[in-house]
Amino acid sequence: MARQARAWQRMLSGRRLDLLDPTPVDVEIEDIAHGLAFVARWNGQTRGDWAYSVAEHSLLVEDLFARMNPGIPSHWRLAALLHDASEYVIGDMITPVKSAIGPAYRELDARLTAAVHLRFGLPMVLPAEIKRKIKAADRVSAWIEAVQIAGFAETEADRFFGRPTAEIMAGLQIDPRPPSAVRTAYLARHAALLAVPRSTS
Secondary structure, three states, rough: OOOOOOOEEEEEOOEEEEEOOOHHHOOOOHHHHHHHHOHHHHHHHHOOOOEEHHHHHHHHHHHHHHHHHHOOOOOHHHHOOOOOHHHHHOOOOOOHHHHOHHHHHHHHHHHHHHHHHHHHHOOOOOOOHHHHHHHHHHHHHHHHHHHHOOOOOOHHHHHHHHHOOOOHHHOOOOOOHHHHHHHHHHHHHHHHHHHOOOOOO
């Protein structure tokens, strides 16, 4: 009888996360922060002495999301911070690879994301309007990253991601940090957002 392939990963916390049937009880923020701090955006093709990590990107998206939506409740800012949390398990695949894999990737990502959301008190599936707003912040972050560290000309970034307003980008300068520093910053931001009393909106 053929042995069933292993579909779980042991985390540094000791949790054993089943990729095919993930449960919130096996999701720990320390594992997410650690994993994302070591996952490189842009397949590692970025300037600097350190890879630009998904954790660093997530911090930028949360900042942009708040700038673009003044006064939005903290739990939706938490959703923005966690928008790529599933990548602590499945890594950051560039868009062409995701397209090539097709629905299987999206289904795996959706299951992991739902478990993460439930673990931290968010809806399994975010409201469409919140998802749209997070995606808008994500696109602005992609433009900034493309131009500042990924070697894109501004006209090329405009074509792929759309030109953000100068006001939204004011003062934002990417300077990739070592994984330990980014992990600490991610954990601190997560804790700060959880500490804010939950709004009803």
